[in-house]
Amino acid sequence: MKKPRAELQYLHWAKKILDEGEPTDDRTGVGTIDLFGEPQMRVDLREEFPLLTSKLVAHRLVRSELAWMLRGDTNLRYLAEQDNHIWDEWPFVSYLRSEGIEVPEQGSDEWKQEKDTYLKRILTDKTFADKYGDLGPVYGHQWRAWEGYHGQPIDQLRQVQEALRTNDRSMGRRLIVSAWNVGNLEEMNKAGLPPCHTLFQFNASNKTDPTTGKKYLDMKLYQRSADWFLGVPFNMVQYAMLLSAMAHVTGRTPRYFYHTFGSAHIYKNHEEQVRAQLAREGELYEPPRLEINPRVTDISDFEADDFTIIGYKHHPAIKGQVAI
Ligand SMILES: Nc1nc(=O)c2c([nH]1)NC[C@@H]1CN(c3ccc(C(=O)N[C@@H](CCC(=O)O)C(=O)O)cc3)CN21
Ligand SMILES: O=c1ccn([C@H]2C[C@H](O)[C@@H](COP(=O)(O)O)O2)c(=O)[nH]1
Numbered sequence: 001m002k003k004p005r006a007e008l009q010y011l012h013w014a015k016k017i018l019d020e021g022e023p024t025d026d027r028t029g030v031g032t033i034d035l036f037g038e039p040q041m042r043v044d045l046r047e048e049f050p051l052l053t054s055k056l057v058a059h060r061l062v063r064s065e066l067a068w069m070l071r072g073d074t075n076l077r078y079l080a081e082q083d084n085h086i087w088d089e090w091p092f093v094s095y096l097r098s099e100g101i102e103v104p105e106q107g108s109d110e111w112k113q114e115k116d117t118y119l120k121r122i123l124t125d126k127t128f129a130d131k132y133g134d135l136g137p138v139y140g141h142q143w144r145a146w147e148g149y150h151g152q153p154i155d156q157l158r159q160v161q162e163a164l165r166t167n168d169r170s171m172g173r174r175l176i177v178s179a180w181n182v183g184n185l186e187e188m189n190k191a192g193l194p195p196c197h198t199l200f201q202f203n204a205s206n207k208t209d210p211t212t213g214k215k216y217l218d219m220k221l222y223q224r225s226a227d228w229f230l231g232v233p234f235n236m237v238q239y240a241m242l243l244s245a246m247a248h249v250t251g252r253t254p255r256y257f258y259h260t261f262g263s264a265h266i267y268k269n270h271e272e273q274v275r276a277q278l279a280r281e282g283e284l285y286e287p288p289r290l291e292i293n294p295r296v297t298d299i300s301d302f303e304a305d306d307f308t309i310i311g312y313k314h315h316p317a318i319k320g321q322v323a324i
Contacts, residue, residue, distance in 0.1 A: 072144030
C-alpha cells in the first residue's frame, strides 16, 4: 500500500499542537491551543492527493467552494444553491446584527429556525441575497478583481495563467496571488473574514517529468490562521486542486505543494475529536487520486464537477462545531 504521507504530516502536526501548543484566548471566545510558525507540510502530487482518510472530508464542499472562488463570486447564494453551508454563519450573524435581531445561541433550535428562514430568502429573493448574502471583497474578489491604483480590476489568476503559458521569464519569481488586501480588510470583516489562506506563489520548474513529458509546477501557500480540525483538511484539498487546475490549463505537471502556517491551532471544543482521529493513525487507507476534466482549458471555466476524486476510502466523519 502507498503510504499517505500528507496525512501522516497532518497528524504529526496535530499531535505537536496538542503537546507543545500554547493555550490562547482567541477572538471567538472558544479558546485554542496554538502553535505558531513552525508547521509546514509538503505534498508530492505525483505520489498522492492529500485527502485525509482518518475521517471523512466532504470534498464535495471543497470543490464547490473552490469553484465559487474561481468564479470571483463572493455571495452566499451560489454556495447555498450548491447546498454548501460552510460559510453560512458569518453573513447570517451579520444580517441579524444589521437588522437589530438578537443573535440566538449557536446551534440552538431558534438559531436553526432563523438560519433556515435566512437561507430560504437568500435562495429565492435576489434583492435580499445581494444585500445580505454578500461576504464583502473576500477571496474571489481579490483573486479575480483586486482594485488597482487607478481603480482598474486586476485578475491575478489570469495574469499567472498567462505568464505560465507564455513562459514569461520576467515573472518567474513573481507568480504570486494575494488575498491580503490591507485596504479591504475592514470590509471583509463585516460579513466574512479576513483571508486565512493569505498568499500563494507558483514555481515554474524547468525540469520535465519523464512520464508526462511536461514541466513541473509547484506551489507554496502561506496560511496565517489555521483551524487544524475543520479548516486545514479542506484547505489542503482546495489548494492541491488549485495547483492541479493551474498545471492542467498551462500544460504542466503538478509536483510539490508546500503548505506553511502562521497560527496553527486546535479549538478547545475539537480536542477530543482530534484525539479520536489520532487514534486511527495505525489504520489509514491509501490516498485517493484526483482527475481533472480534460475539456477545461481556462482557469475561469472550472466547475465543482470538473474535479473527480477516485478511490476515496475513509474512516467515519467526526463532527465538530465551527467557531464563529
Ligand atoms: N473557525 C473557523 N474555522 C474554519 O475552518 C473556517 C472558519 N472559521 N471560517 C471560514 C471558513 C469556513 N470553513 C469551514 C467551515 C465549516 C466546516 C465544517 O463544518 N466542516 C464539517 C462538515 C460540514 C458539512 O458537512 O456541512 C467537517 O466535518 O469537515 C469546514 C470548513 C473554513 N473556515
Ligand atoms: O480557509 C480557512 C478559513 C478559516 N480558517 C479558520 C482559522 C481560524 O480558526 C478562523 C479565522 O479566525 P481569525 O481570527 O480571522 O484568524 O478560521 C481556516 O482554518 N481555513
